[in-house]
Amino acid sequence: MSQTFLMISVGFGFGVGLVRFANSVCTTAANIEGICYRRRQCADINGVASGACANGIGVCCIILRTCSESSSHNGTYFTNAAYPTAVTGSSRCSMEIQKCNSNICQVRIDFLSLVLAQPNATGFCTTDALIITGGGGTVPVICGDNTGQHVYVDFNGDENILMTITTGSASTLGRSWNLKITQIACDCPTRAPAGCLQFYNTTTGTVTSFNYGVGSNIIDATTGLPGTRELVNENYGICVGMLPGYCSIQWTSNGFSVSGIPGGEFDALSNGDCTTDFVVIANPFNPNGVALGTDRFCGTSFNTVVSTLKPFVLYVVTNGDEINDVANSGFSLSFTQQPCTNTAAALLGK
Incomplete structure (x- = not known):
């Protein structure tokens, strides 16, 4: 993190002193995050001063950029x-x-x-x-x-x-x-691991596919049926940072419709069936501890699963043809990191 230096008077006959403060995140008068700079520095980088920071020495600077x-x-x-x-x-x-x-x-x-x-x-x-x-x-x-x-x-x-x-x-x-x-x-602890397009560093949270939701107004000209909200050619990882004392992760569904037709009795849980659009959770178990025979999940529903494989990653794959996936909404999955069951595992993070 950079620092700003400011020369200020320190008293009659005593010259000036050097005051430094970090160019850290601050909250602007508009209640959004800015960066703490001297007023002149903020103006020099075409920022907008909004409120004070660094005990009133600096200004909370909003840096806005637009086209070109x-x-x-x-x-x-x-x-x-x-x-x-x-x-x-x-x-x-x-x-x-x-x-x-x-x-x-x-x-x-x-x-x-x-x-x-x-x-x-x-x-x-x-x-x-x-x-x-x-x-x-x-x-x-x-x-x-x-x-x-x-x-x-x-x-x-x-x-x-x-x-x-x-x-x-x-x-x-x-x-x-x-x-x-x-x-x-490069050495920041919040840096996402390689291969992670999205990264969460919390014990609980919710992940959704891009453009997740219902109510597309697009109608397929050939079939007359509503189109999909899923996007084609998706292939990326969603990672969850394993925190100390936690050894497994549980995934539960808030909504899941990634292939087939919702309501069309298509509910697949098989590597052989999941060949077009699917999510991957490595080494999954049912909550009762029974191992599943697949790591791919597709279709129009999703049952709660637990994985102990590290790192915690969920992969998203869609192919280049969503023409048969009528009215699919994508997925919304919640995760919960689960505590280790013994002290040694908790200390080792295993």
Whole structure:
């Protein structure tokens, strides 16, 4: 974390002294997170001062960027022009993320607000899309309703990360976005492990597929049936950091419809059946301790499972053809880390 130095008077005839304070996260007068800077520093980086910090010496600076701009500052917000006013026509808006310093390895992008047009009836983002390029690994193309989601993206050497949001004229939906970029140092304990597009470091939580929900207005022109909210060509890991004293993780369903037709009596729990869209939980058991004969889960329902395999990871896979997955909503799964059953295991984290 960088520090700011400020020369101030310390008394008559005693010259000036050096006061330092960290450029840490602060809460602005608008009740959102900013970064603590001197007022002049905030102005120099085209930030907006909102409230005081560092015992009144600094200002809480909001760093806003929009289309065709870039930022190398932690805590930057990327919004559509004139946010929160919505975008209603065809547009292309990009922002480039540059490293704060050479010790930065990763960014976390929080979708504080991301409302785009739904995919077409077969799951392709043909009207609107969020596309992230330039980082290590692959971020899937995202569209639809994704407020509250997040992704972690590794820097690929010194290559900048580019976020591009395109909107098409085929939809009159009001689109808007506000993405917060947090830069993560290479040695930071909150850095997501390799291969984790999403990362949770809590004992409990809920994970959802991108664009999870019900009520798509897209109707397939061929079948006349409602289209899917699932997005095609998804292949990523959702990781949960195993905390000390916890040895297993339990997954329970709040809603699960990732293949087949809801209500169509398709409920698969078999590697042989789950070949198109599915989630993977390695080495799963029923809550009663009976091992399951598969690590793939698909269909239109999900039974509670427990896994002891470390690290705790759930993989998401969808293929490039959602044409038979009518009205699928995706998944919402809650996780709970479970305590170790003996002292030795708790100490060893096994």
